[in-house]
Amino acid sequence: MAQHNSINVHHVTRVEGHGDITAEIKDGILQQLRFSVVEAPRFFEAFLRGHHFNEVIHMSSRVCGICAVSHKCAALKATESALRVKVSRQTKLLRRLAYHGEILSSHILHIYFLAGPDFFGVSSILPLVEREPDMVRRAMRLKKLGYDLSALVVGRHTHPIAMTVGGFTFTLEVAHLAEMQDRVTQGLEDLRDTVRTLRKIELPHLERETEYVSLTHPNRYAFYDGEILSSDRDESVSRDKYREVIKEYVVDYSTAKYARWNRPEYMTGALARFNNNYDQLTDGAKTAADELGLPHPCHKPFMITIAQLVECIHCLEDAGKILQTLLVLGIQPDTEHTKIKDRAGTGVGAVEAPRGILFHEYQYDDRGKCLSANMVIPTAQNLANLEADMRAFAPTIAHESAETITHLLEMLVRAYDPCISCSTHVIHRR
Amino acid sequence: MMPFARKPRVAFFDFACCEGCQLSILELDEKLFDLLAHVEVVAWREVMSEISEEYDIAFCEGSITRQQDIERIKTIRDKAEIVVSLGTCASISCHNALKNKWAMNELLALVYSEYGEHIDTIPARPIADVVNVDYQILGCPVSLPEFETVFKRILTRQAYTPSNQPVCVECKRNDILCVHEKGMVCLGPVTRCGCNAICTAFGDACRGCRGLIDDANLEAPVRALFGEKLHPIMAEVARNNRLTGKEIIARFSLYNNTGRVGKGEESSDGTA
Numbered sequence: 274m275a276q277h278n279s280i281n282v283h284h285v286t287r288v289e290g291h292g293d294i295t296a297e298i299k300d301g302i303l304q305q306l307r308f309s310v311v312e313a314p315r316f317f318e319a320f321l322r323g324h325h326f327n328e329v330i331h332m333s334s335r336v337c338g339i340c341a342v343s344h345k346c347a348a349l350k351a352t353e354s355a356l357r358v359k360v361s362r363q364t365k366l367l368r369r370l371a372y373h374g375e376i377l378s379s380h381i382l383h384i385y386f387l388a389g390p391d392f393f394g395v396s397s398i399l400p401l402v403e404r405e406p407d408m409v410r411r412a413m414r415l416k417k418l419g420y421d422l423s424a425l426v427v428g429r430h431t432h433p434i435a436m437t438v439g440g441f442t443f444t445l446e447v448a449h450l451a452e453m454q455d456r457v458t459q460g461l462e463d464l465r466d467t468v469r470t471l472r473k474i475e476l477p478h479l480e481r482e483t484e485y486v487s488l489t490h491p492n493r494y495a496f497y498d499g500e501i502l503s504s505d506r507d508e509s510v511s512r513d514k515y516r517e518v519i520k521e522y523v524v525d526y527s528t529a530k531y532a533r534w535n536r537p538e539y540m541t542g543a544l545a546r547f548n549n550n551y552d553q554l555t556d557g558a559k560t561a562a563d564e565l566g567l568p569h570p571c572h573k574p575f576m577i578t579i580a581q582l583v584e585c586i587h588c589l590e591d592a593g594k595i596l597q598t599l600l601v602l603g604i605q606p607d608t609e610h611t612k613i614k615d616r617a618g619t620g621v622g623a624v625e626a627p628r629g630i631l632f633h634e635y636q637y638d639d640r641g642k643c644l645s646a647n648m649v650i651p652t653a654q655n656l657a658n659l660e661a662d663m664r665a666f667a668p669t670i671a672h673e674s675a676e677t678i679t680h681l682l683e684m685l686v687r688a689y690d691p692c693i694s695c696s697t698h699v700i701h702r703r
Numbered sequence: 704m705m706p707f708a709r710k711p712r713v714a715f716f717d718f719a720c721c722e723g724c725q726l727s728i729l730e731l732d733e734k735l736f737d738l739l740a741h742v743e744v745v746a747w748r749e750v751m752s753e754i755s756e757e758y759d760i761a762f763c764e765g766s767i768t769r770q771q772d773i774e775r776i777k778t779i780r781d782k783a784e785i786v787v788s789l790g791t792c793a794s795i796s797c798h799n800a801l802k803n804k805w806a807m808n809e810l811l812a813l814v815y816s817e818y819g820e821h822i823d824t825i826p827a828r829p830i831a832d833v834v835n836v837d838y839q840i841l842g843c844p845v846s847l848p849e850f851e852t853v854f855k856r857i858l859t860r861q862a863y864t865p866s867n868q869p870v871c872v873e874c875k876r877n878d879i880l881c882v883h884e885k886g887m888v889c890l891g892p893v894t895r896c897g898c899n900a901i902c903t904a905f906g907d908a909c910r911g912c913r914g915l916i917d918d919a920n921l922e923a924p925v926r927a928l929f930g931e932k933l934h935p936i937m938a939e940v941a942r943n944n945r946l947t948g949k950e951i952i953a954r955f956s957l958y959n960n961t962g963r964v965g966k967g968e969e970s971s972d973g974t975a
Contacts, residue, residue, distance in 0.1 A: 286752045289722055313719040313768045314824060319814050320801035324953055331910055332798055332957065338723020338844065382729070386750055397751030399744060402736055413732045420730055428905035430730075431723040431844050435905040442906025523818045 278675040284311070285686050287387040287397070289339055290652075290693025294682050296663075301671040306663050308656065308686060309526045312693050321635075321646040325615075326352050326438060329635060329643050334432040336648065339382070339692060341431045342375040342423055343626035346497060347633040347648075352438050354620030355637050358613060363605060364440045369497050370595050371426040371433065372624075373588040376496060377460075378419025378430060379627035380543070380581040383690040384467070385412035388578045391684050392474040408470060411463050415585075418460045422592060425453055439610035447604055450596050457593045461557070464586050468561050471582060476575040477681055479666045483572070483658055484539035486519075487546040488512075488625050494546070494553040494587060496625045502549050504570075505535040512623035515632050519649065531657045532649065538657035541629030542689070543580040544571060558587035574662050577688045581627075615641030626651050628692050652691045659689050706860055707759070713739075714746035714758035715789075716779060718765030718772050719799055719827065724790035725749050725764055727844040731851070738854055758782060760857060763830050764789045766799040769823045773833055780834040785857060788830045789850075791843040791958060795914045799827035800960035841865055843912035843958065846898050866897050867916050870909045874900035882908045888944060888954055893919035911958045 280296035291312045297304040317336055321329050333348030334341040346368060353360060386398050389412075395401060402409050420430045426445060428434035435443035488499030489509050500509035501518060510518050521530040533539065547554075547562075548570040554562070562569070562583045567576055619636040629651030636644040663685060670681050715725060728735065729750075745755035761783035767773060780786055791797040802810055803826040811819030830836055840853050849865075856863040870891035874881070882889035882903055891900070891909035895916050902909055946954075 284748060286748045286754070287750060289749065313765075313772065314814070314822060315719055315768070315799055316802040316810060316814055316824075317798070319805065319810055320798065324957075325950070328910075328953065328957060331907075335721050335723075335798055335843065338721040338726045341721075341723065382726075386729075390752070396753050397747070399739075399751060410733070417730065417732050428901060431721075431727055434902050434907050437907070443904075523815070525818075525821065 278671075278678060280675060280679050280682060282679060282683060285683055287390065288687060288691050288693065289337075290691070292686065292691060292693050294663075294679075294686065296667060296678070296682065298667060298671050298678065301668070303664060303667040303671065306660065306667060307526055308660055308663060310656070310693050318646040318648060321643050324643050326356070326635070326637055326641045326643065329646070330436075330438060333633065336650075337692060338431045339379055340375065340626045340628070340631070342371050342427065342433050342436075343624050343631055344633070344648075345433050345436055346372060347622040347624045347626075347631050348635070349436060349438060350498075350622030350624065351620040351633040351635050352622070352637075354622065355618035355635055356438065356613060356616055356620070356641075357618065358439050360440055361607070361609065363599075363602070364607065364609075365497070366595050366599060367426050367441060367445070368436065370592055370599075371423045371436065372497050373592040373595075374419045374422030374424075374426075375430060376419070376588045376627050377422065377585050378416050380585050381412060381415045381419060383627075383687075384471070384578055384582055384585075385409075385416075387690065388684075388687050391680075391687065392471075392476075411466060415460060415463050415467070418456055418463075418589075421456070422453065425449055437610045439613045440607040442607075442610060444606045445604055447600065450600050450604075454593060454596045454600075457589050457596065460589050461586065461593075464582070464589060465561075467582060467585075468564055471579065472565055476573075476578075477666075477670075477684060478573070479575060479662060479669070479685070480573050481662055481665045483661070484534060484536045485545035485548045485570075486534060486539045486541045486630060486654070487549045488623060488630055489550055490553075494550050494591075496588075499623070499625075501623065501630065503534055503539070504545075504549060512632070513621050515621060515623065515634075515649065519632075519654070521649065521653075530653050532654040533657060538661045539654065540574070540658045541651050541654045542577060543584050543627075544574070544577045545629060546625060547571065547580040547583060554583065555587050555590040557590050558583045561586050574659075574685065575688050577690065581690070615639060626692075628652055628690055629654060650692075652689075652693055655689055655691070659686065659691070707858070710741065710743045711759040711858070712745045712755065712757060713742040713760045713762065714744075714755070714779075714783070715749070715762045716746070716764070716775075717749070718763065718776070718793070718830070719768040720765035720790065720792040720797070722749065722764065723844045724792075724842075727847065728850060731847055734851070738851065741858055756782070760785045760787065762787045762789045763793050766792045766796045766827045767830060767833055768799060768825060768827045770825055771823060773825075776830055776833050785837045786830070786834060787838040787840065787853070787857070788836045789840050790845050791841055791912050791914070793830045794836075794839045794841050795958065796827050796829050796960060797843055797912075797958055801956060803827060803960065838863055839865060841895060841913040842898055846901075848899075849897050865895055865913075868896045869916055869919075870894045870896045870898065870900050870903070870913070872896055873898070874903045874909075877904060879903045886944070888946065888951070890954065911955065913958075915959055 278298040282294040334345040423430040485504040488495035489502040490499035617639040632649040634647040889908040890911035895913040
């Protein structure tokens with residue numbers, strides 16, 4: 274029987290920001306497929322110009338409420354590089370702690386609130402409040418722990434306050450570190466229960482090997498710092514050269530830019546990090562990967578959610594170690610940030626946001642005012658790869674009803690955990 | 704006004720913003736479920752799949768920045784009995800309005816070069832500039848105690864007016880060293896409180912995210928920069944920081960770009 278399915282999803286739900294799916298499937302053959310970003314552009318790179326770096330830092334986290342710490346860290350690192358400011362070990366440890374909090378809360382939001390309802394056959398977490406109260410409470414506890422871990426260091430997660438160029442404007446009390454250690458231990462228990470829950474779920478099947486791009490660091494699983502690595506290359510590339518390796522391009526049906534490196538598309542985010550930096554995961558995270566059936570390397574995009582859970586365990590175990598280090602070292606009041614002088618310069622900051630590699634670049638004049646700004650955000654980098662996955666996936670489900678095809682394509686979009694609200698800020702001026 | 708005859712249907716909508724206010728609401732944790740027990744959530748794209756076209760209370764986040772946003776917010780206004788502007792983007796435009804210093808075609812050419820033609824963008828404005836708003840919750844992001852208060856006021860049909868005291872009131876009450884004493888520029892004296900002075904508590908200055916208090920004495924800090932000693936502390940801070948008039952206007956413009964400050968004083972290249 275001839276079958277013609279038109280798939281049209283206006284504003285995919287349970288993702289951050291606005292995106293549409295359109296697909297035409299005729300007699301089991303995919304005719305056309307698009308994932309369009311339809312978010313309203315906000316023009317950060319334009320209006321940051323003329324503002325002093327202290328204001329740029331303040332505004333940078335407002336690009337995205339969910340990746341607020343990542344954006345602020347990328348902006349801080351770019352600005353500190355431009356101003357040739359070195360930060361202390363304590364500052365780095367504190368920033369990494371805030372960072373782990375963000376990765377945890379963002380991943381938990383995705384695992385339980387955005388992707389999770391599909392695993393349990395419901396349309397949102399709300400019906401689960403009565404059906405699975407223990408699980409929902411666990412999700413809320415974990416999300417709050419991530420939030421509180423960031424808030425401990427920077428005042429609140431959205432939008433972080435105490436992080437500034439050169440260090441911190443706030444000295445945290447050591448007593449709070451010890452309290453947080455206990456909560457981290459409890460959080461790991463909750464994560465192990467989450468592993469037990471997710472071990473049982475069945476995910477749609479799609480396997481497509483692609484290029485995986487992430488930061489990499491010689492000493493640790495890279496989030497806050499590192500150089501750029503592609504799974505297609507042996508050598509990593511300095512973050513300052515990001516424009517030379519990552520090429521952006523525009524398509525006419527989207528307000529976001531696309532990106533390529535060695536192939537027409539690449540993946541960034543939890544699964545790319547897992548594939549590129551597996552050896553540096555904590556033991557607990559590696560054990561969880563085994564239990565969850567996440568092999569290394571893994572080429573299944575639906576497993577992004579599983580890789581996120583593995584990273585949650587890594588982040589909390591590493592946060593425990595950082596808290597212990599800070600307890601031993603104590604917290605010294607930080608006045609370095611008050612001594613920063615205006616100067617001209619250009620700098621690039623690269624971090625691993627929850628959804629993947631994030632670049633900020635700023636140029637300042639001798640009074641510290643922003644002359645130009647550029648941001649390359651993870652979801653934009655993933656768009657070409659997401660579409661390639663959708664094109665590979667659609668023929669395998671073409672025999673299903675339009676409703677099922679729609680649902681499965683939406684699940685694939687959600688697996689990428691797209692954060693579209695910031696994906697339109699990408700610009701290339703030079 | 705009559706109390707709600709049955710559980711009111713609540714919808715959340717977002718326009719141009721970082722979606723951080725919606726996310727902050729999730730941080731209410733178990734309290735969120737207590738609040739939601741009194742309502743029926745019928746549309747919340749960020750967390751649920753089904754979207755109902757019928758609702759009584761609409762929480763709207765983000766600024767109006769496209770022609771299509773105007774139609775959408777008008778539709779929401781027609782359907783909802785109560786419209787709430789959630790957060791600074793929705794209430795006073797936040798950073799979004801900083802783009803308004805350019806003509807839109809110049810802005811598109813600047814950011815998207817030759818690819819900008821098909822992009823719909825208009826000067827950013829708060830929701831209240833397009834439709835009547837019943838409740839306003841300020842803050843970037845919103846403060847959770849205030850959100851809770853407003854939520855309860857809505858359910859019990861009571862009006863809510865954001866405080867007209869400056870942030871200094873809360874800052875002093877919390878016994879925080881005055882930011883001006885540290886030699887930094889702080890907008891606390893002219894900014895509406897309700898945040899419990901969280902930024903100054905963590906060592907930063909107030910950047911004015913909750914908007915200006917009514918009849919704020921703006922002339923004082925701005926004129927102080929030009930040497931008229933109307934506000935001695937700020938004048939000294941400005942002098943010590945070597946700030947020019949344009950620079951102090953840039954400070955004010957982060958959140959208060961639709962108001963009186965700096966209007967018509969930008970240079971043509973957009974550098975305020």
